[in-house]
Amino acid sequence: MNNKPAESTEHPLLEVRNIVKEFPGVRALDGVRLRLNTGEVCALLGENGAGKSTLVKILTGVYQQTAGEILMDGRPLSLHSAQEAWSAGITAIHQETIMFGELSVAENIFMGHHLTGRFGMVDWKTMYARTEELLSRLGIEDFASNTPLKELSVAQRHLVEVAKALSHDTRILIMDEPTASLSQKEVDELFVIVRKLRDEGKAILFISHRFNDIFAISDNFVVFRDGAFAGEGVLKETSEDELVRMMAGRRVEHAHHDRSTVSEESMLQVDQLNHATEFKDISFTLRRGEILGFYGLVGSGRSELMHAIFGLTKPVSGEMHLEGDPFSPETPEDAIIRGLAYVPEDRQHCGAILNMSIRDNITLPSLTSITGGLKLNKGKENEFARRYASKLKVKAHSLQQLVGTLSGGNQQKVVIGKWLGAEPKVIILDEPTKGIDVGAKAMVHNFINELVESDLSVIIVSSELPEVMGLTDRIVVMREGLTRATLPTADTTQEDIVALAMGLK
Amino acid sequence: MSAPTSLLRSREGQLIFFTAIFYFAVGIASPSFLSLQTLDAIITDSAILMIMASAQMMVILTRGIDLTVAANIALSGMVGALIGMHWPNTPLTAIIGASVLTGLSLGLLNAVFIALFGIPSIVVSLGAMTIYRGMIFVLSSGQWVNAQEMPVSFTVFPLDRLVGLSNLALIGIIISILAVLAMRYTRFGRELYAIGGNPEATDYVGINTRARLFTVYTLTGGLAGLCGYLWVARFAIAYTEIALGFELLTVAACVIGGVGIAGGTGTVLGAVLGALFLSMLQNALPVMGISPFWQLAVSGLAILAAVIVNSRGQRQKGMQILRVAH
């Protein structure tokens, strides 16, 4: 039940006034403002690079602002260290959970401030007891205080972070993209807890790119754009289009869906592919010129299936055919030679080499074909890289710029560019727009449409319903390593798909 | 899982098990091996390795490595020996203090480069170990300090028996126990696990990584200083090349003890048991009639076996996504 939040006192709980943050050569925040009231969930929106993470780091004491003030209960607050932010009652939960896998739930909650007893020795008994209290307060029953963290799923780890925030009197909870890796069911469960905390009078700052979630949980919103304040208001009184316009400063076109590129010819045929632990009896056909979507909960085996198709892992049985010819890659190199490309989900660890230049990244899978032999040819490489960087409009100061210094969207462009350069016939995209802002997302979607128009066939693994519904021709729904159904996108609804993915149908 | 089974599943339990089996197996072949004397000899022989393996465990836990420990032992030991030689009336505690102080300073130096300047520990180790070794030569002008040149009180202490065990063995046991307690019951110890497990996250939870690392390397140095005195006094000799290669034994003891080389996992108990195991191996060889020239190869095999077993335990055969039929 939704209780009306208590009337706010004359001061907002937290007020951010005119915060400026400068780094050498870059003005990350240019006089932003924000207000958080008790018993409210406030969404913070903005494209990547808009300054949201920087503000979070300032609020949690990791960075110090160059100028401007932060007030709590009307009084100025100094946040010179994580310790101080913690004591002030400000806690943050991040997208990538920041935790210690080998240690127990209890120790993760108390790390940095272990409870001590006699002689200053760590008091394990009290810590475990306190943790059990917190877990039951949150209604958590499927793990205990001494469970090693590595045994928990992403959703469960988020819950541990919430427990951690509660372990001392947090007044402000900052949630930075907490739902990015969660299934719909897990998101709903998390939101139950968030609403509970809100009703207890906490102020919650909810940062996300997913509009479904934003509209589901938040009361009001603030928008940042290019490091500056760009708008605020109450969510009930606005629309997604308006929010997007505030974020991007311009209208953003969405990908069209009509397609005339699909033919009946089978590009990739998979028959009864089996893995010992990850998937079973997988059969599907990718038609030429089609965009085939793979939807499912996190952990349903989609990426694992793609790894096997790409030659990273070996299935125990089953057959594959590429363009009618038998296809059983032992290594990624085999798959690439046959014309397959795989853009992995983890852009930073698997997709791009952050410490190498744009050019070196783009040319990497295609070195033999660019040089025609053993010897490197910088001229040809530059030409090659420029061709694909410009096709995708990568924003950088030169081809020599290190990929690690690019924005998330541009990094993804480099990764896609690298695979385009390998001139594949089939390209598999695994969560291609995860963690990317609206503007770059639309660009990637448009680009995927262009790909099939240039005679490529595309498989896209995605957990985002709007993306899957808007982009694909057919959808394969997977659950627990099995395919549940293959449906034509035009004839199906979001609800059907979700139900299949959750095992309700 | 019943308690005995889960104990055997742990590296520590396995080591105790194998060491015991090995001990008794050798004992059957050669009954004199089974005496209290041998046990005392084994622990006495292992004491220094036990102490330094505990220290090395803390370093490895934080994703570092300290290869200067052997050079540190040698230099600190030489300092103690030289003091004993030139000023034989110096009280023993002062001499031990001098060795410990030397060790602490060397550890401090390491700490400055590693924790403050952020230079990778393996690189600092490589550079510093040659410097420290070289300093021994400079200090002693290349001369050895023999037993006759050392005061009696200096050399007698380690092997003096207090309660049936030699002082050396006693010190080894006490420090090992303290190390186990420290890693389990102090914030310092627990935070080391965090630093090794997820170094990027430590800032966010308010751990002062620099301070902790500083302490680890300095403490390791201090322990090496103590071991320096113990080594030189026990063997009644001090020269530039003592303890050559010992640093690798400490790492080996950790690996055998289940301490992950990637950091974040392992226990001090494991490292200590690993040290005991290695030491027992060395002691058993002559008893089994195997020439001492086999020692090196046997340690090498033990390390390789341990690391292969370690990795088996951590191998994931892919996620279990398919529902397992009951």
Place this chain on the structure above:
Amino acid sequence: MQANNNVYAIPDALPLQFLDRLRSREALLLALLLVVVVVNSMLSPYFLDLYNLADSTQNFSEKAIIVLSMALVIIGKEIDISVASIIALSGVLMGAAAASGLDTWMVVAVGLASGTLAGAVNGLLVTRLALPSIIVTIGTMSLYRGIAFIILGDQAYTDFPANFAAIGQTYFFGELVPTQLLIFVLLAALAWLFLHLTIYGRRLYAIGNNPMAARYSGIKVDNYRLALLTLNGFVSALAAVLLVSRIATARPNMAGGWELEVITIVILGGVSIFGGSGRIPGVILAVLLIGMVQFGMQLINVPGIIMSIVTGVLLIASLVLPIVFGKLYAGSKR
């Protein structure tokens, strides 16, 4: 459907400032080398003699060639501390071969084969069993030298055919260039070609920077690792041939501590211990620098152990000073 139609232009590279060149590791090493050359020539009149200089490279080149292959290993994000033990094993086996009457080329073959095999074992343990190379080579370091001890104990082989001894004691180009130096120059050229001019070198940098992303890009990472560790074994064996033939002795404790010296020189040369960066010119300069310092010290009769202090100081200083002066003399990646 595109939002804008701006002409897309991006330069290939920003122009290199002269100051950037000055900031490189190579510039620093070159400066130090010049200083050392000047100091040495002031310390001793024998220094600037061409024959003496060439001679001095003889006992240093053995380490130097391992530095080259070790640099490749470390750039590939691995490490191999068993090289000195491979020298010992290889040397002892060569001694055994010579003692049993085999002729020179068989002796050499035994040496090279055993080292290559030892390197391959390292490589297989790392690739097939997915073990970290640091621990594997800590183990094999003991194992290989241990085998040498089992074979020889505290004895030594001194009985080598005359042809064999000639390998390490011959001079080319009119009595000027010792075999060792020739081999070093050859290998240095090959290493430079491989790393900087071939696609394999580029792939190695990718592996060293991010092995997982390299694998996803179709690079056969394990093949590279196996090849490099095997190569390291081969080159160590080559060094053993040169060493044993020069001193006409093989003992199990020879080349003690060489692995650390080699790695020190590699790092001094600008290769990051974490892999993915470093260049052959830098490594060659580091070799020359240490070699010149060592030569100079020998000329004024400074004991070898002091030399190792200098090496240690140089290593740490080369990493600390840039931090202290706020500039980064990082190894470049091109």
